[in-house]
Amino acid sequence: xxxxxxxxxxxxxxxxxxxxxxxxxxxxxxxxxxxxxxxxxxxxxxxxxxxxxxxxxxxxxxxxxxxxxxxxxxxxxxxxxxxxxxxxxxxxxxxxxxxxxxxxxxxxxxxxxxxxxxxxxxxxxxxxxxxxxxxxxxxxxxxxxxxxxxxxxxxxxxxxxxxxxxxxxxxxxxxxxxxxxxxxxxxxxxxxxxxxxxxxxxxxxxxxxxxxxxxxxxxxxxxxxxxxxxxxxxxxxxxxxxxxxxxxxxxxxxxxxxxxxxxxxxxxxxxxxxxxxxxxxxxxxxxxxxxxxxxxxxxxxxxxxxxxxxxxxxxxxxxxxxxxxxxxxxxxxxxxxxxxxxxxxxxxxxxxxxxxxxxxxxxxxxxxxxxxxxxxxxxxxxxxxxxxxxxxxxxxxxxxxxxxxxxxxxxxxxxxxxxxxxxxxxxxxxxxxxxxxxxxxxxxxxxxxxxxxxxxxxxxxxxxxxxxxxxxxxxxxxxxxxxxxxxxxxxxxxxxxxxxxxxxxxxxxxxxxxxxxxxxxxxxxxxxxxxxxxxxxxxxxxxxxxxxxxxxxxxxxxxxxxxxxxxxxxxxxxxxxxxxxxx
Numbered sequence: 289x290x291x292x293x294x295x296x297x298x299x300x301x302x303x304x305x306x307x308x309x310x311x312x313x314x315x316x317x318x319x320x321x322x323x324x325x326x327x328x329x330x331x332x333x334x335x336x337x338x339x340x341x342x343x344x345x346x347x348x349x350x351x352x353x354x355x356x357x358x359x360x361x362x363x364x365x366x367x368x369x370x371x372x373x374x375x376x377x378x379x380x381x382x383x384x385x386x387x388x389x390x391x392x393x394x395x396x397x398x399x400x401x402x403x404x405x406x407x408x409x410x411x412x413x414x415x416x417x418x419x420x421x422x423x424x425x426x427x428x429x430x431x432x433x434x435x436x437x438x439x440x441x442x443x444x445x446x447x448x449x450x451x452x453x454x455x456x457x458x459x460x461x462x463x464x465x466x467x468x469x470x471x472x473x474x475x476x477x478x479x480x481x482x483x484x485x486x487x488x489x490x491x492x493x494x495x496x497x498x499x500x501x502x503x504x505x506x507x508x509x510x511x512x513x514x515x516x517x518x519x520x521x522x523x524x525x526x527x528x529x530x531x532x533x534x535x536x537x538x539x540x541x542x543x544x545x546x547x548x549x550x551x552x553x554x555x556x557x558x559x560x561x562x563x564x565x566x567x568x569x570x571x572x573x574x575x576x577x578x579x580x581x582x583x584x585x586x587x588x589x590x591x592x593x594x595x596x597x598x599x600x601x602x603x604x605x606x607x608x609x610x611x612x613x614x615x616x617x618x619x620x621x622x623x624x625x626x627x628x629x630x631x632x633x634x635x636x637x638x639x640x641x642x643x644x645x646x647x648x649x650x651x652x653x654x655x656x657x658x659x660x661x662x663x664x665x666x667x668x669x670x671x672x673x674x675x676x677x678x679x680x681x682x683x684x685x686x687x688x689x690x691x692x693x694x695x696x697x698x699x700x701x702x703x704x705x706x707x708x709x710x711x712x713x714x715x716x717x718x719x720x721x722x723x724x725x726x727x728x729x730x731x732x733x734x735x736x737x738x739x740x741x742x743x744x745x746x747x748x749x750x751x752x753x754x755x756x757x758x759x760x761x762x763x764x765x766x767x768x769x770x771x772x773x774x775x776x777x778x779x780x781x782x783x784x785x786x787x788x789x790x791x792x793x794x795x796x797x798x799x800x801x802x803x804x805x806x807x808x809x810x811x812x813x814x815x816x817x818x819x820x821x822x823x824x825x826x827x828x829x830x831x832x833x834x835x836x837x838x839x840x841x842x843x844x845x846x847x848x849x850x851x852x853x854x855x856x857x858x859x860x861x862x863x864x865x866x867x868x869x870x871x
Contacts, residue, residue: 334395342396347720351390351400352383362392371849373704373732376401380733381745387717401728402716405740405790410716411708411727412790413798417442419708422726431568432531432853434620437803447609448618449803455603461806462680464599467508468811469663469678471517472818475500478517480822480866489863490828494856497634497815498532499525501627504811509622511599512578524574527567532628532852575619579605579612622804624853629702630808632854634815636700637692639857640748641820642827643844647692647750651820654686664821683813691753693813699748701731701794702854731793732855740791823864 338360343349354375357363367375379389380403387404402411411419420441430439437448454460479496483489499516502525506514516525582601604610604618641648656664659682663675683689708727715721736745744752795802802808819825827845843849843857850858 338395342392342398346398347722348390348398348400348725351388351719352385353390353392354379354383357392360396361394362396364392364394367393371704371855372851373730373855374849376403376705376728376730376733377736380730381736381738388719397726399726399728400716400721401730401733403730403734403737404717405788406717408729408734408790408793408797411729412796412800415714415716416798416800418711418714419727420711422707422709425707429853433624434572434617436617436619436621438621438625446799448614449799451607451609452600452604452618452803455600456803456807458806460603461810464508464807465680465683465810465814466675466678468504468814469818470675471500471504471507472814473675474503474517475815476818476822479864483864483866489865491862491864493635493638493860493862495520497638498528498627498631500815501631501634501811502528502623504630504815505623505626508811509600509626509807510578510619511582511602523570527570528624528627530564530567531571531624571620571623572616575616575623576612578619579615626804626808628853630811630815632702632856633696633700633808633812634819635856635860636702637696637812637816638819638825638862639843639847639860640692640696640700641825642862644748645824645826648820648824651686651689651692651816654688655817655821658682658686659817659821680810683810683817686813686817687754688750689813689817691750693809693816694753695748695750696812697794697809698735698792700855701735702856703794704732704851704855705730706796729793729796734791734793737791740788821867823866825862825864828861828863 342362354363354366356366358365363375375391376389379391379401383389385403387402387407389401389403391399391401393399402408421439426435426439433439437445437452440448475496479491483491496517499520502516503514506512506516506524514522514524516522519525578601583605586602586605600622601615601619604615610618663678663682706729708729710721710723710725710727712723713721714723721727734740738745741752790797795805795808829845845861847857847860850856
């Protein structure tokens, strides 16, 4: 008698669909075989790139790396939950390393965080030509700031940097201080009048500060007064608001263009017909008009006029090294990157001033003794430049103000990270780096490294930049020599403080260092000085202050880090009290 199993099994198989009969037409089998082979090949390639190579065969697998992470996605989920640069800031002080930390991004893509001084020296100086910016970085950022000096590579970069260097010499920057101070005082005067008119002490920092830095770079760098402080609805200001505050779809498109492989980027086209793209084209049109106007003005200038034409655009035109399209890209770069990063640094400055009221008082007392009385107040008569005799020394000799600016740029660098990719097989401090490896340089992390700055690396302490009495001259923390001559020197002790300029990574180093760092420092110092002289500032919700959380993920008063072109304090709500005129 047949068992129940013997009876049921044939019945079960009889209910399955019949396999196709290929005996009469064998060629019908080929598409199925081809599809199966392609699927298996794709699976094998994916397994090799996502699992086998990074975990078994990569020459970088022996480098220290953070614990945890997804088997397939590495540390990707941790990276996207935090502001850019925040995870590396944690790892640099928790993971024992010799300058390099390996971590895995999406689909276990290898990334190398360069966090040691010797490793940074190799990447930025000794072997700078071995590394370039990643193509996806250039593509995405180029559609925001233009493909200017920041994104140029190789001989093009060297030529353009050499041509532009005279415009950024400190001798030239000194002549721009009247413009810096004039616009800084215009900001505080206009804001005070606005608050008086609306009977309110609360300030929209994002709008006011961004308009001021846009005005400053227009006047000082391009010889053009955009008047965005007094006319906030101007075309240039409106277009930059669209670009720097993109909608959710544009943010998603930017992200996908950055992470997707080339053959999938059509899913998130970066060039679209959105407001963001139109704003970019309108800014380019404004830049072309500026170039034409400046060329016409220089063509009719006499020899006696030329010494006053020290703005970046005039110098660039005078060199003859740039076509009009090159000039458009340079202007786009300096306009977007220049005004946005300084605005971010100014917002962080106001954040720290609110946290530390005594710092406000100390800076204010120093300024009262340094700046002549007629420069302390905003004049009623604007028929002529009221600050034409304002001197760089008025700001440079304020040691504590300079120390405060340096500490802002250390603790809150506007650009949290940047990247490089190896153009060929090379090495960093003896460690083999294969071609195509992506390196991450994070000022957010390096500037707070306990190894480089001591146990109080996370503490905001401007006094660390002041030279103690009878101390010798020491390393100047990355300042340019001609600019650091009048700047406070780093305090160096046996147990804390940097022993190397690579501890201060805000402006990078070497041939790709920020060409505008002296410009940015001078502009920031003038903005802070004018602000502290005009206002006492505090958080709108002081009960939320508590600890600043500088060593961790949280900030005081409900502030959150917002990352775009720069990392700025979001949700920063402050109120100001006007101090009136200094008698």
